[in-house]
Amino acid sequence: MELFILQLFNGLSISSILLLVALGLAITFGLMKVINMAHGELIMIGAYATYLTQNLFLDYMPASMFNWYFVLAIPVSFAIAFAIGLVLEMGLIRFLYGRPLDSLLATWGVGLVLQQLARTIFGAPNVAVKSPAWLDGGMQIFGGTLLPYKRLFIIALVIACLVAMYVYIYRSLEGRRMRAVMQNREMAACLGVSTRRVDAMTFAIGSGIAGIAGCALTLLGPIGPSLGTYYIVDAFMVVVLGGVGKLVGTVLGATGIGMFNTLFEYWTNASLGKVLVFVCIVAFLQWKPSGLVAMRTRSLD
Amino acid sequence: MQLTRITGNRLWILGAYLVAAAALFSAPLVFSDFRLNLLAKFLAFAIVALGLDLIWGYTGILSLGHGIFFGLGAYAMAMYLKLEASGGKLPDFMGWSGLKELPLFWMPFENFGAAVALGILIPALLALGLGYFTFRNRIRGVYFTILTQALVIITTTLLVGQQAFTGGTNGVTGYSTLLGYSLASPETKRVLYWVTVAVLIGIFILCRYLTGSRFGKVLRAIRDGENRVRFIGYNPAVYQMVIFTVSAAIAGIAGMLFVLHVGIISPSMLGIVPSIEMVLWVAIGGRGTLIGAALGAILMNWAKSEFSTAYPEGWLFFMGAMFVIAVVFLPKGVAGLFQWRGKDRKKWLPAWARGSGGKLRTGEKEGSVPQG
Numbered sequence: 087m088e089l090f091i092l093q094l095f096n097g098l099s100i101s102s103i104l105l106l107v108a109l110g111l112a113i114t115f116g117l118m119k120v121i122n123m124a125h126g127e128l129i130m131i132g133a134y135a136t137y138l139t140q141n142l143f144l145d146y147m148p149a150s151m152f153n154w155y156f157v158l159a160i161p162v163s164f165a166i167a168f169a170i171g172l173v174l175e176m177g178l179i180r181f182l183y184g185r186p187l188d189s190l191l192a193t194w195g196v197g198l199v200l201q202q203l204a205r206t207i208f209g210a211p212n213v214a215v216k217s218p219a220w221l222d223g224g225m226q227i228f229g230g231t232l233l234p235y236k237r238l239f240i241i242a243l244v245i246a247c248l249v250a251m252y253v254y255i256y257r258s259l260e261g262r263r264m265r266a267v268m269q270n271r272e273m274a275a276c277l278g279v280s281t282r283r284v285d286a287m288t289f290a291i292g293s294g295i296a297g298i299a300g301c302a303l304t305l306l307g308p309i310g311p312s313l314g315t316y317y318i319v320d321a322f323m324v325v326v327l328g329g330v331g332k333l334v335g336t337v338l339g340a341t342g343i344g345m346f347n348t349l350f351e352y353w354t355n356a357s358l359g360k361v362l363v364f365v366c367i368v369a370f371l372q373w374k375p376s377g378l379v380a381m382r383t384r385s386l387d
Numbered sequence: 388m389q390l391t392r393i394t395g396n397r398l399w400i401l402g403a404y405l406v407a408a409a410a411l412f413s414a415p416l417v418f419s420d421f422r423l424n425l426l427a428k429f430l431a432f433a434i435v436a437l438g439l440d441l442i443w444g445y446t447g448i449l450s451l452g453h454g455i456f457f458g459l460g461a462y463a464m465a466m467y468l469k470l471e472a473s474g475g476k477l478p479d480f481m482g483w484s485g486l487k488e489l490p491l492f493w494m495p496f497e498n499f500g501a502a503v504a505l506g507i508l509i510p511a512l513l514a515l516g517l518g519y520f521t522f523r524n525r526i527r528g529v530y531f532t533i534l535t536q537a538l539v540i541i542t543t544t545l546l547v548g549q550q551a552f553t554g555g556t557n558g559v560t561g562y563s564t565l566l567g568y569s570l571a572s573p574e575t576k577r578v579l580y581w582v583t584v585a586v587l588i589g590i591f592i593l594c595r596y597l598t599g600s601r602f603g604k605v606l607r608a609i610r611d612g613e614n615r616v617r618f619i620g621y622n623p624a625v626y627q628m629v630i631f632t633v634s635a636a637i638a639g640i641a642g643m644l645f646v647l648h649v650g651i652i653s654p655s656m657l658g659i660v661p662s663i664e665m666v667l668w669v670a671i672g673g674r675g676t677l678i679g680a681a682l683g684a685i686l687m688n689w690a691k692s693e694f695s696t697a698y699p700e701g702w703l704f705f706m707g708a709m710f711v712i713a714v715v716f717l718p719k720g721v722a723g724l725f726q727w728r729g730k731d732r733k734k735w736l737p738a739w740a741r742g743s744g745g746k747l748r749t750g751e752k753e754g755s756v757p758q759g
Contacts, residue, residue: 121529181715186529187449188714191670194663195710202703315659319540322533357541357548364541368520368534375524 088231093348099237101344102244103306106299107317108324108336109247113292115322116330117268118285120179121190125321126314127200128293131170132163132300133309134208137215139163153218156301160243163297171293175286183285197314204311212308221305236305243302247295252333254291264288268331327367329377338378343367411584420573424648427580429688430587431644436668436684437587437594437677438637443666444674445598446630447610448527451662452517452535453638455542456510458657460639462546462553463506464646466496468562468570479561484551492552499566506643507636514635518628525624527613539659546654558653565647576648583644587681590637594677597633606630667706670713673722683720 107129114122122128136159143155174196182189217236224234255261266274267284275281303313320343328339346366351359374380411430415423435457442448469478470493477489495501517538521531546553553559568575597603608616609623616623646652655661665684672683687709695702717723 115529119529121532178711178715187532188718190449190529190532191663191666192711192714195707195714198703198707198710202700202707206700319533319536319659323537326530326533355548357544360544361541364537367537368517371526371530371534372520372524375526 088228091228092231093352095231095233095237097345097348098241098341099344100348101341102237102241103299103302104317104320104324104344105337105340106240106244106247106302107296108321108328108340109244109251110292110295110299111321111325112328112330112333112336113251113295114289115325116332116336117264118183118288118292119186119330120182120289121186121193121322122179122289122292123190123194123318124174124197124200125193125293125296126316126318127197127204128167128171128296129300129303129314129317130204130309130311131200132167132297133215133304133313134204134300135159135163135166135297136301136304137208137213137309140215153220156218156221159304160298160301163301164294165297167297167300168290168294171296172286172290174293175289179289180282180285201311208311210311212310214308215304217305240302240305243298247298248333248337251295255333260284260287323364323367327370327377329374329379332379335377335379342378408584408588411587412581414584415577415580420576423580424576425689425692426685427576427583427648428645429685430580430583431641431648432665432668432688433681433684434583434587434590434641434644435638435665436672436680437590438634438641439665439669440674440677440680441594441597441606441637442630442634443669444676444680445603445610446606446627447613448627448631449532449666450535450631450634451532451659451666452538453634453665454657454659454662455539456514456635456638457642457645457661457665458542458546458652458654459510459513460506460642461646461652461657462559462642463496463502463509463639464643465559465562465652466493467499467502468565468646469559470497471565472561472563478554478559480554480557480559481551486551490552503643507639510639510642511632511636515628515632518631522624522627522631527627536659536662539657539662543654543658554653556654558651558656560651560653562650570647570650579644579647583648586640586644590640591677591681594637597630598677602626664706667710667713669720671709671717671720673717673720675719676722679720679722682722 107125110128111122111125114120114125136156139159139162140155143152143158147155174193178192178196179189182192221235221239224232225238226232253261255264263274263279263284264287266277266279267281268288271281274284299317300309300313303309303317324339324343325336326339327342328335328337343363347359347363350362353359354362371377414426418426435453439450439453442450473479477486481489495505517534521527521534526534547556549555562570564570565575565579568578570576598606605616605621605626608621609626613623642652664687668684668687669680670683671687672681673679691702691706694705713720
């Protein structure tokens with residue numbers, strides 16, 4: 087029983103990280119059909135933004151305040167990644183709409199440049215971010231099983247992001263415009279929606295969420311210039327498995343991959359576990375080629 | 388190609404090809420052994436680029452998994468060379484990992500012919516399998532690309548993880564001879580270079596034949612409008628599977644040659660980054676033209692070997708910039724600069740504004756706005 091709960095928690099924890107990384111992709115890839123391979127680097131930028139916030143607190147704030155730097159780091163990483171996403175959209179992505187594979191290559195190039203930039207500025211070795219004291223330790227349940235606060239915090243952060251995104255996309259005026267443009271660009275433009283503005287905003291928000299993901303990843307270990315590459319392919323698999331266009335698909339995809347990954351790795355070993363998950367995804371796509379939750383559409387392509 | 392249609396222009400091109408082939412064959416007269424070895428490596432890369440161009444440039448399928456097909460071919464050859472170098476004993480890394488006898492799946496690689504055959508067959512079958520389970524379900528475009536990338540991740544994890552059978556992160560290295568000839572001697576290297584040139588030319592002609600044939604026409608039709616091809620009565624899935632398999636086999640052949648020239652294969656040579664670099668060669672050289680793809684591979688690798696050791700940081704910036712430039716400004720690569728025609732001028736517009744007139748769109752969305 088104890089083992090079961092621990093594995094369940096591990097699975098949930100991996101799922102939450104995957105989901106946080108994939109949420110931004112679900113917007114840029116799912117809604118805009120742009121393959122943003124620089125997404126991993128935006129995560130990396132969020133992580134370094136957290137690192138910088140920490141250093142600023144160490145240098146300029148009284149030591150008693152240090153524990154609260156993380157609360158500020160979350161909006162800071164969002165803002166920085168948001169700004170870089172905005173620049174990226176206006177400078178490059180704008181010219182690549184409707185050519186997803188080309189956007190993949192171009193953003194991969196951007197990712198290389200950003201990685202190298204990080205290496206030049208912060209140095210190639212990993213840097214450690216000290217997590218605040220209130221996230222150390224864990225919660226004891228059922229005689230001995232320890233659930234670390236950090237993991238619980240990430241799960242809570244994911245839920246908060248999900249709710250915020252849901253409200254933004256489905257309950258706000260901006261979000262309605264966003265959905266309108268993604269469903270039928272020409273018609274939305276005819277009705278007076280500024281598609282350029284919406285594109286830029288959508289992409290920037292997706293990037294901003296990547297920044298938050300990066301901020302959360304600093305809790306799990308040291309960060310380095312190639313932080314994002316570890317997560318990017320898994321995140322894409324989440325979006326492919328979940329289906330594009332709906333948030334609930336991304337949630338289910340992340341939970342599925344996270345849970346199965348934990349399960350298989352427990353049964354076999356880390357490398358075989360990954361292979362089994364991949365085989366399962368391909369097998370699943372045989373049954374539902376467009377993912378778990380697909381948008382119903384009549385258009386052919 | 389019908390003989391009667393050979394015009395003066397075509398003869399001129401044919402002549403240029405012959406000169407290029409002659410130059411390649413006589414390169415050992417000019418280059419030092421070191422340069423020749425480098426060139427041989429680049430030619431092996433050019434072979435992969437040809438295969439990649441078949442599926443990407445001509446069929447519109449982007450595979451980020453060619454590093455794996457290349458690597459499987461390379462591993463097949465490496466296993467043969469390793470067994471020959473070990474001379475009947477167990478390869479050294481197996482001993483370190485505590486294996487007592489040769490694993491069963493290593494047995495066929497004791498034979499050179501079998502190793503070569505497997506070096507082509509294994510990548511081809513893997514590609515056929517992946518293609519069967521994806522193209523048949525109309526999983527294509529971006530989704531297919533992401534699946535190929537996932538294939539790369541799991542294959543490298545597996546190669547690194549199963550150290551006792553694959554040599555782990557170090558890969559397979561430490562060869563001495565090929566069929567009894569020492570790999571280190573300049574004579575063997577020269578012969579291997581000529582073999583590589585011959586294989587490159589052979590595969591170039593094969594690709595040329597494939598793309599010029601009726602089969603090639605269907606491939607290009609699939610690239611430009613898969614559903615229209617389906618409505619005419621073709622089954623695009625079969626064509627996609629066949630060309631993906633052929634392309635993977637070509638990558639396998641290139642991998643085998645690569646190992647012979649370089650003398651080592653390890654998981655880092657077939658991971659995500661090398662796989663996507665292969666795509667860059669084709670993008671820079673010019674997708675949709677065979678000679679462009681081959682030249683792109685040679686030039687990019689030459690530039691890399693010249694600059695990356697001197698300015699390792701600058702090189703990555705340069706490579707990143709090349710990705711962006713190739714996609715935004717040179718959709719047809721360098722080769723495209725030489726075939727600038729009036730109807731291509733619209734390529735500067737974003738794709739959705741171009742309507743259905745735009746050519747060579749690798750995406751799947753058909754523009755729905757008529758030209759204004």
